[in-house]
Amino acid sequence: MIKRCVIGVSIAALLSTLPAAAEPLHVTFGVLRQPHSSETLSILDLPAEDDTLAGALIGVADDNTTGRFTGQSYEAVDAKLASGEDPVAAAQKLVDDGAVAIVVDLPAADLLRVADALKSRDALLFNVSATDDSLREEDCRANVLHVAPTRSMLTDGLAQYLVWKQWRRWLLVKGSHPEDELLAKAYRASAKKFGAKIVDERIYVDTEGGRRSDSGSVQTQRLIPPLTQGASYDVLIAADESDVFGNYLPYRTFDPRPVAGSAGLVPTSWDASHEQWGAVQLQNRFRKQFHRGMNARDHQAWVAARMIGEAATRASSADPKTLAAYLTGPDFTIAAFKGVRLSLRPWNRQLRQPILLGDGRMVVSVSPQEGFLHQTSELDTLGVDKPETKCRLQ
């Protein structure tokens, strides 16, 4: 189902002195998104109907405000897939209809299929949700820019803080899904990289039940202590990508220990409670328009929309090849309310970015932590670095 929504197309301002003012430009991009599971442990985490899209729309509005002065206008076309709908056909239709780029919120396998199907087309893809390291490593593609951080960036961001706190002994509890093992693997690598130790690993098996029940807490209270008993550790790390058990852990562990990872202190690219470095302005704009908090996917879609806007403004072009050349060139940086400029790692087109650590109510800290040094950018202490990359862009 492709819904066309034209957002605030602006009129070319005649007053601008920018070269772009000479010829008005119109930039259209798609937002290709999957339905998100409503199986969440907390009803506060139920996905909104406009999840991801809302961020792109705020980005389009910001781009159009700039466009008033440059004679450019921007438009986002929403393509929300029904469950089981083919993402490749939807992506092709978006490009056929004139999208120069697609903001993609799809699982890794689907994103890869779309990227390969569009290889001969000029449209750039912006990955705003899949955290799989493989998409930036062995499965990297030249037509995909990654705005979402990788699992390894997220786990490194948390690991730096825990090591700074001297909480070096971790009990890892992982779920039974393949993604949980990928996340557990990232935690093992982070522990090794920063000198923490995983003292024991436990598995929480998903019995595929529903999340809602009128007396859930009674059972959970008895279930979690035995799972977490008999280990000597500083902090419990939960690896639970499907939201099966992570939020059951805080306050229920056998020993009184903090929880981090998929619950408790969570590493993320964005949180609705983040307000430093001017972020409160973006949060206010978002809340005013959509009456909810901005989540990580919304923010990543906003960044993608701003990257498209920046490229079109700086390169004075709506040609996808020119936009791609600017974005992957040496001059590209973007401000995203995270305290420092963000840029793309040239070897795999991953956006470098700080990782927020929050409990959903406050941002506790932001990594990279002070003292973790790097010869080019401290942001590259997070995630797989250039010397280890398996990416050969093509």
Add this chain to the structure above:
Amino acid sequence: MKATRHLRALFFLPFTGEGGPTKWGRMRALDEAAQDGPSSVAHSRDTFSHKWEKGRAFCMFAAAATLLAAPAHAFTAYVSNEKGNSVTIIDTDKMEAIKTVKVGRRPRGIEISKDNSELYICAGDDDTIQVLDTKTLKITGNLPSGPDPELMILSPDGKTIYVSNENDNLVTLIDTKTKRQIGDVPVGVEPEGMAVSPDGRILVNTSETTNMAHLIDTQTKQIIANVLVDARPRFAAFKPDASELWVSSEIGGTVAVIDPQTHAVTQKIRFEIPGLSKEAIQPIGVAFTNDGKRAFVALGPANRVAVIDTATKKIEKYLLVGQRVWHLAFTPDKKYLLTANGVSNDVSIIDVASLKVLKSIPVGAFPWGIAVATK
């Protein structure tokens, strides 16, 4: 290679750079870090450099005082404390805070009226500009700004105040006498920096997310040019002879030099500090000496003020001040430059002639803006 790098990352404190502390300061910091565990690791760098700076400053100041034939003219500086919801008043002769006044919520931009009788304070979270009587130190009224006023500037004749309102993409014009709005100009997303040309004819506003400097004709209240600069432009200032307009870009890490006639960016000033990553260098406040030969640029979390030769645009020196340095203001005699240091809760005083940091004065929580009365 990798393992070595991370070992270094874990055990080495980033502690190099010109103007940084001595070896002694560094070793003290490391010792302290080793004893106290992680919390002092995070703070040691700047707390120590700062203490060290204060120690040195004391000696220097004592020496300077004996050399002075006559005492420096006493001026009054006002510092807005963003989280303190207060304004700290500093006696620049004594070089100490003499009083703290409670004001509205989230005070940032502050300006003093031409006759020094009123201080205007942008209280962003109260969506207003407060007027403080500088004699009684009482709030006497409000100016009708738009929502979330952040920075403002007075016209050279003192009759109009121009305000950037972060939340609604507008620059508001207010008559200082009648205290009424006399117009507004739509600008880009998140307007912030404000400057006015010495003849009062050109008003400049920077918009942080649009990344532009908007040049506005103050007579017609129309935009005459939009100049694209680097990411998150936060401050604009005209050179005293009006030949150049400087715009600092916090996230871009540069200062754009704009020709106010042709509206072209003629040069971009970049900063490089050994031992600091490029992301940490975030230019904010800009101040020119009276003769326009020298400019000072506050570099935010780089904790330094760059001294720039305006003829060559070369950086002469980096002066180590407090943490996250925001805005700058000269004393009227241009002898001293004051810096508001947001994270270390203090104000550094720079001696303009010797380019030395003389002293840090503790102020309220998260100092942001500075204004100095002319007498």
